[in-house]
Amino acid sequence: MFWIIAFLAPDGYSANISQVLSDQRVLEIYSSTKAVYTVRKRILIAGEKDKSLGKVAINENDLQSIKSVKGEIRDLSGKRLKKLHKKDLREFEYSPGYVLYSGNKYTVFNLTNPTLPYILVYEYTIELHSLFNWPAWFPQEDVPVGQASFELRLPGQFQYNYRTIGNVPNADTLDGGRTLQWSLKDIPPYPHEYRTPPDEAEQFGLIFTPAVFKLYGDTGSLRSWNTFGRWATALFNDQIRLDPTAASDLNVEDGTDSYTKIQRIYEYVQQKTRYVAISLGEHSWKPHSAQQVCDKKYGDCKDLSGFFIALLQRYNIPAFPALIRTSNYGEIHLEFPTNRFNHVITFIPLDNDTLWVDCTSEVATITDLPWSIEGCYALILRGNHSVLIRTPISQPDENVDRLEATATLLPTGSLEIEGEISATGNEEQQLRGILLPLTADKRRNTLLAWLSDYAPDFKLQRLQIRGLNDLDSSVTVSFRGIASRYGNTTQRRIIVNPSFYRRWNFKGEDPDERVSSVYYSSRYKTIEQITYTFCPNPTRSRRCRIQRCSYRRLVVTHRYSIKMETTLNSPENFP
Amino acid sequence: MTCIDDYTSKMYFQLVRYTDPYNNIKFIAEWSDLLDRIYEQYRPYLQGDRIAKNRAKDLITDESDPTRQLEVIYNFVWDSIDTGESKGFLGIGLQSVRTTLKDRQGSRGNKNLLLLTMLREIGIDARPVVISTRSHGRIYTRIPRLRSFNHTIVLSRINNKNYFMDTADPFCPLGMLPPNDITDYGFLITDDAFKVIKLPKQNSSSMYLAESHSAELKETGELTVNQTLRFEGYRNRNYRSLLAHSDSPEVFAEKYILGDLTNVTLDSLKIANLEDIMMPLTVHIQYTIQNFANIIGNHIYFAPALVQRLTENPFQLENRTYPIEFAYPHIDQATVNIKLPENCAISELPQDRTLDVHGLQFQRQFSIDGNTLQYQRRFYVSQTKLSERFYQDVKDLYSQIVQADQDQVVGTLQESK
Numbered sequence: 001m002f003w004i005i006a007f008l009a010p011d012g013y014s015a016n017i018s019q020v021l022s023d024q025r026v027l028e029i030y031s032s033t034k035a036v037y038t039v040r041k042r043i044l045i046a047g048e049k050d051k052s053l054g055k056v057a058i059n060e061n062d063l064q065s066i067k068s069v070k071g072e073i074r075d076l077s078g079k080r081l082k083k084l085h086k087k088d089l090r091e092f093e094y095s096p097g098y099v100l101y102s103g104n105k106y107t108v109f110n111l112t113n114p115t116l117p118y119i120l121v122y123e124y125t126i127e128l129h130s131l132f133n134w135p136a137w138f139p140q141e142d143v144p145v146g147q148a149s150f151e152l153r154l155p156g157q158f159q160y161n162y163r164t165i166g167n168v169p170n171a172d173t174l175d176g177g178r179t180l181q182w183s184l185k186d187i188p189p190y191p192h193e194y195r196t197p198p199d200e201a202e203q204f205g206l207i208f209t210p211a212v213f214k215l216y217g218d219t220g221s222l223r224s225w226n227t228f229g230r231w232a233t234a235l236f237n238d239q240i241r242l243d244p245t246a247a248s249d250l251n252v253e254d255g256t257d258s259y260t261k262i263q264r265i266y267e268y269v270q271q272k273t274r275y276v277a278i279s280l281g282e283h284s285w286k287p288h289s290a291q292q293v294c295d296k297k298y299g300d301c302k303d304l305s306g307f308f309i310a311l312l313q314r315y316n317i318p319a320f321p322a323l324i325r326t327s328n329y330g331e332i333h334l335e336f337p338t339n340r341f342n343h344v345i346t347f348i349p350l351d352n353d354t355l356w357v358d359c360t361s362e363v364a365t366i367t368d369l370p371w372s373i374e375g376c377y378a379l380i381l382r383g384n385h386s387v388l389i390r391t392p393i394s395q396p397d398e399n400v401d402r403l404e405a406t407a408t409l410l411p412t413g414s415l416e417i418e419g420e421i422s423a424t425g426n427e428e429q430q431l432r433g434i435l436l437p438l439t440a441d442k443r444r445n446t447l448l449a450w451l452s453d454y455a456p457d458f459k460l461q462r463l464q465i466r467g468l469n470d471l472d473s474s475v476t477v478s479f480r481g482i483a484s485r486y487g488n489t490t491q492r493r494i495i496v497n498p499s500f501y502r503r504w505n506f507k508g509e510d511p512d513e514r515v516s517s518v519y520y521s522s523r524y525k526t527i528e529q530i531t532y533t534f535c536p537n538p539t540r541s542r543r544c545r546i547q548r549c550s551y552r553r554l555v556v557t558h559r560y561s562i563k564m565e566t567t568l569n570s571p572e573n574f575p
Numbered sequence: 576m577t578c579i580d581d582y583t584s585k586m587y588f589q590l591v592r593y594t595d596p597y598n599n600i601k602f603i604a605e606w607s608d609l610l611d612r613i614y615e616q617y618r619p620y621l622q623g624d625r626i627a628k629n630r631a632k633d634l635i636t637d638e639s640d641p642t643r644q645l646e647v648i649y650n651f652v653w654d655s656i657d658t659g660e661s662k663g664f665l666g667i668g669l670q671s672v673r674t675t676l677k678d679r680q681g682s683r684g685n686k687n688l689l690l691l692t693m694l695r696e697i698g699i700d701a702r703p704v705v706i707s708t709r710s711h712g713r714i715y716t717r718i719p720r721l722r723s724f725n726h727t728i729v730l731s732r733i734n735n736k737n738y739f740m741d742t743a744d745p746f747c748p749l750g751m752l753p754p755n756d757i758t759d760y761g762f763l764i765t766d767d768a769f770k771v772i773k774l775p776k777q778n779s780s781s782m783y784l785a786e787s788h789s790a791e792l793k794e795t796g797e798l799t800v801n802q803t804l805r806f807e808g809y810r811n812r813n814y815r816s817l818l819a820h821s822d823s824p825e826v827f828a829e830k831y832i833l834g835d836l837t838n839v840t841l842d843s844l845k846i847a848n849l850e851d852i853m854m855p856l857t858v859h860i861q862y863t864i865q866n867f868a869n870i871i872g873n874h875i876y877f878a879p880a881l882v883q884r885l886t887e888n889p890f891q892l893e894n895r896t897y898p899i900e901f902a903y904p905h906i907d908q909a910t911v912n913i914k915l916p917e918n919c920a921i922s923e924l925p926q927d928r929t930l931d932v933h934g935l936q937f938q939r940q941f942s943i944d945g946n947t948l949q950y951q952r953r954f955y956v957s958q959t960k961l962s963e964r965f966y967q968d969v970k971d972l973y974s975q976i977v978q979a980d981q982d983q984v985v986g987t988l989q990e991s992k
């Protein structure tokens with residue numbers, strides 16, 4: 001049986017390992033508002049888990065529509081086992097978790113066969129009504145790819161730009177320069193490594209941008225950051241408008257300095273609005289009007305930023321929307337003007353400083369920059385003066401997560417501990433962000449779960465959270481509790497790990513095999529300081545719940561500190 | 576736990592009758608109405624199909640024993656028809672047996688209805704049983720609700736023996752229901768009745784046995800282990816599923832067997848009985864743990880629990896208002912023989928432990944024979960449903976097990992001559 005399969009299998013691959021035999025993509029451009037994109041794939045399915053490669057979802061929205069879908073399954077001799085029928089196609093609408101409704105529709109099929117191995121073949125064609133969302137080419141998969149190509153057919157003189165990712169050879173030019181073809185062979189599967197940086201998640205690929213694009217009737221240009229900024233500024237300009245009577249309950253006293261005014265307005269926006277994203281049609285890029293946000297009291301990042309700017313303008317404070325790609329999605333490259341932004345913040349130039357404000361955050365103050373927009377290039381939308389500027393980066397000492405405690409260890413291995421958890425900067429935003437939306441019971445359970453990570457029977461006797469609702473105060477969590485089996489006892493010894501709250505575990509792969517850099521989302525510092533009193537002969541005080549030692553105390557202070565000074569470590573530093 | 580929905584307050588509404596001057600439509604008011612609804616949709620499968628009949632007859636040409644015939648038909652549907660997505664157990668979720676046979680693909684319910692039709696066509700008594708799977712929640716018998724159910728399995732009776740069958744899970748052969756099907760009750764559908772039946776209780780054959788043929792601790796703190804692991808019952812099913820969905824056997828071993836160990840290197844791996852699903856999956860594994868033991872001065876410290884050890888308590892809530900449920904009884908059992916360095920003498924051992932709480936039993940024992948330390952661990956869950964009243968006891972038991980699994984042995988190293 002195996003001999004027959006080996007004989008019938010096409011040359012150059014093993015029938016025992018699933019792989020994409022060929023992945024061909026063709027983008028034929030007719031004009032800036034019409035292009036046809038075709039995807040053809042032949043996949044050898046050799047394992048049960050790889051049957052999931054037969055599940056394909058094709059996106060459809062205002063800017064692209066599906067023209068055709070075909071698929072079939074063949075055995076290794078080429079005999080057709082199954083054909084994809086219309087009834088096998090299912091349609092559903094989908095919006096990512098942070099968007100309430102986006103109008104995106106997906107056509108999905110799942111083509112599998114019970115008997116392995118088999119070859120899955122499918123092809124679909126999409127008509128693009130704008131090149132604004134020019135399909136990128138990322139041919140890497142979870143299985144090896146034997147051969148992949150991207151063919152670009154152009155209508156004569158057509159200006160565009162592209163950027164290669166990884167080692168992609170130059171394109172072959174055909175048809176007198178009107179057709180370009182990039183090809184790759186023997187692409188390894190995704191490495192799926194621990195803490196892979198977003199920019200290294202794709203090892204091979206091409207990203208394109210048109211020099212000129214049309215979107216919902218507007219014409220824009222990606223020839224430079226400035227031209228793109230001009231187009232995006234126009235989307236905002238009409239929308240940053242408020243009736244003079246709107247937001248009449250906003251009280252900002254005359255005579256206060258600009259900084260205080262901004263702070264007051266920011267708090268007003270935080271209190272009066274909620275983040276709700278409904279990005280239908282042109283509103284995937286164009287904000288809803290500030291007046292509408294004021295009336296409805298919700299909006300997405302660009303809506304809230306527009307509303308904030310409109311309120312600032314009322315007090316003659318100049319402010320501008322800034323397009324940004326959050327750091328968890330990867331970098332924007334200076335030399336490659338692109339529309340690959342996923343967020344809008346507000347840029348406020350002041351005499352002595354610049355404020356970068358994220359209106360979607362419910363846990364940040366005016367000076368807090370969320371970790372996800374630190375050190376990212378932001379395109380400041382100032383019409384003809386639009387420019388790309390990098391946001392500031394906080395240092396580890398500004399983002400400290402700290403536990404300080406005193407503890408008494410008894411001969412039974414029981415630990416009585418009393419301490420405080422506190423945090424600053426990004427760490428505080430994260431702590432507040434987790435605890436603030438929870439009910440009191442859930443907060444207690446969450447903190448109990450954190451504190452009992454290494455003390456499985458930890459019982460809380462007292463818990464107090466301070467400063468959670470006051471963004472100007474720091475959050476502190478005071479606790480007292482007992483872990484009755486913290487120490488492991490042998491006949492004469494108690495063996496304890498002094499790190500009660502934080503322990504550093506190595507979760508990565510073999511250092512010799514590491515390919516990508518190691519990524520941390522933010523620079524931070526973790527400190528744990530616990531003063532242990534070992535109590536060989538305890539007595540219980542009537543007044544105090546913590547055990548007292550009658551004699552011979554041994555006091556040891558354990559201090560544990562980790563400082564993450566960079567967010568990106570090269571693979572050479574991984575070991 | 577099985578289904579959180581069973582323990583949250585809610586109200587269900589069901590339209591019983593709609594009346595206006597021109598209409599008088601009765602929906603589901605009584606259990607008999609519900610039976611009619613389901614029976615009406617299952618009638619074609621109970622009446623039979625010529626193509627399914629021919630296919631079934633082809634398959635059993637060489638078999639005369641009904642039990643063997645049932646096995647052949649089950650294996651055909653189980654193995655040769657792909658389990659596709661479910662669109663519901665009635666209505667648009669149903670497809671004809673011919674479509675299932677032709678496409679060689681059907682939802683779990685449609686595969687079972689094909690099994691039902693094929694068995695009936697060869698004269699084997701087979702009936703559909705509608706159930707509510709564990710994740711779907713329990714059935715409220717006071718109100719007949721169509722939405723109480725979400726799946727159909729098949730019951731056959733041969734020589735006074737019942738066979739409950741579900742062909743959905745590629746790792747559950749005949750005789751084993753998928754874990755999500757393990758519920759208390761099902762509703763048997765016959766031509767004229769709708770009978771509540773008890774689903775079979777699962778026995779305690781779900782085992783994870785770990786035996787160490789030779790583990791050797793070196794003076795440097797390094798441990799080399801040669802171990803055989805055997806998975807039976809539902810553990811056999813679960814670990815086969817994990818293995819099938821892993822990129823390679825090595826990834827499976829590193830992730831699901833050695834996952835909790837640090838500084839570990841997999842030296843060799845051999846998996847036996849992989850092709851025969853009826854046999855226990857058996858894994859022969861050799862691995863090395865660097866820095867397994869801590870050496871401080873002339874003392875050596877190590878925790879002998881290797882695989883199966885519990886590193887955190889799964890019960891973290893302070894209080895619980897719903898019961899604790901396990902799908903089936905199970906046993907984890909490990910024996911580790913560790914040969915100590917020549918110049919090492921055990922100076923302190925943790926105490927042996929025996930814990931028994933409401934049908935959950937944990938035992939941990941040490942013994943020394945020459946310079947070999949034997950560690951034995953057994954955890955047996957015999958009670959599958961425990962009231963929330965016992966939550967604190969169970970939580971405490973688990974925290975004691977976590978502690979026991981971290982317990983350290985202390986040895987004294989003498990200077991080598």
